[in-house]
Amino acid sequence: MKFFRAAMAASLLAACTGQTASAATGNVLFNGTITATCTITINSNGTMTVSSNLQSLSSHNAGGSAGSAQVDTTGGVSLSVDPVTTTTVPASDTTATTWTPTFATSGAQTIAETGTATALTVPGTSTVAVNLAGTKSGTNRFSAGNYQATVTLRCE
Amino acid sequence: MLAAGLTVALSPVAATSQSMTPMRGEVRSFTDAFAVRVFPGNPYNQRIRVEVHVYDQDFQPVAARITPSAFLLAGQASRPVLVVVPFDGANERKVRICTESIPFPSEQTQIRAQICGKFFGHRRF
Numbered sequence: 001m002k003f004f005r006a007a008m009a010a011s012l013l014a015a016c017t018g019q020t021a022s023a024a025t026g027n028v029l030f031n032g033t034i035t036a037t038c039t040i041t042i043n044s045n046g047t048m049t050v051s052s053n054l055q056s057l058s059s060h061n062a063g064g065s066a067g068s069a070q071v072d073t074t075g076g077v078s079l080s081v082d083p084v085t086t087t088t089v090p091a092s093d094t095t096a097t098t099w100t101p102t103f104a105t106s107g108a109q110t111i112a113e114t115g116t117a118t119a120l121t122v123p124g125t126s127t128v129a130v131n132l133a134g135t136k137s138g139t140n141r142f143s144a145g146n147y148q149a150t151v152t153l154r155c156e
Numbered sequence: 157m158l159a160a161g162l163t164v165a166l167s168p169v170a171a172t173s174q175s176m177t178p179m180r181g182e183v184r185s186f187t188d189a190f191a192v193r194v195f196p197g198n199p200y201n202q203r204i205r206v207e208v209h210v211y212d213q214d215f216q217p218v219a220a221r222i223t224p225s226a227f228l229l230a231g232q233a234s235r236p237v238l239v240v241v242p243f244d245g246a247n248e249r250k251v252r253i254c255t256e257s258i259p260f261p262s263e264q265t266q267i268r269a270q271i272c273g274k275f276f277g278h279r280r281f
Contacts, residue, residue, distance in 0.1 A: 035177070035178050035179060035180055036179045036180055037175065037177060037179060038175065038176075038179065038271055039174070039175035039197075039199060039271075040174060040175075040269035040270075040271060041200070041269075042257075042267050042269055045266040045267060046266050046267070067266055067267045069267055069269065077179070082270075130267055132266075148266070149266065150266055150267070150268055151266060151267050151268070152256075152267075152268040152270050153267050153268065153269055153270065154254075154270040154271075154272060155269075155270070155271050155272070156179070156252065156254075156270075156271070156272035156273070156274065
């Protein structure tokens with residue numbers, strides 16, 4: 001009986017000898033979807049100064065400065081500024097002012113100064129310069145006091 | 157003197173920023189309203205005040221239920237906001253859900269950051 005068992009084991013071992021181990025392979029798939037994202041960081045506010053003819057209060061004037069923001073995006077979004085609706089003017093200023101917000105970008109994507117919505121197609125970080133200009137027409141003039149306006153910078 | 161008086165001297169503010177996910181979505185609803193959960197985020201270190209508003213395609217306000225609609229968001233934090241938009245009798249509705257950072261009362265913030273997502277609700281009967 002012992003001899004029989006040993007003979008069986010030896011024959012099985014001999015049958016397996018010479019056969020290569022077969023390895024199975026499979027592919028593991030990874031999927032990922034990135035939807036449009038946008039982050040706005042306000043770096044600094046703008047400063048407006050008055051022109052010599054007192055009909056322009058603008059960040060473009062001498063001594064003025066644009067507001068600055070940073071936009072991080074995957075692309076597939078658009079950038080725009082809203083018409084200015086929130087303003088604070090001195091009580092002595094009773095005449096109409098036309099406010100014109102504009103923006104321009106540099107960095108990942110360059111956009112020349114515009115007031116209309118513009119697509120951000122390039123992923124990355126862009127720096128946005130936001131300008132605001134208030135103008136008066138005819139005989140109207142800006143008067144002494146504090147002016148404040150809020151520009152909404154939208155990414156959608 | 158007048159020029160100096162007209163100079164809008166704005167105090168510099170610490171960086172405030174915001175984000176919102178998702179920014180696109182399509183929802184099917186079997187009721188007379190559809191719901192969207194968005195996550196306004198504050199990737200910076202100081203807290204900011206955030207408001208969430210809903211507008212239609214022409215940026216007219218939509219009477220949606222927003223919970224919560226205004227809150228303080230800690231630095232590096234994000235939180236869910238539930239927005240329930242009524243169809244108002246229509247079979248589908250496109251809305252913008254916008255996250256806005258609110259200027260701090262003590263500072264003269266001149267740029268308001270607004271992140272808007274576009275969402276499309278379909279009504280199924």
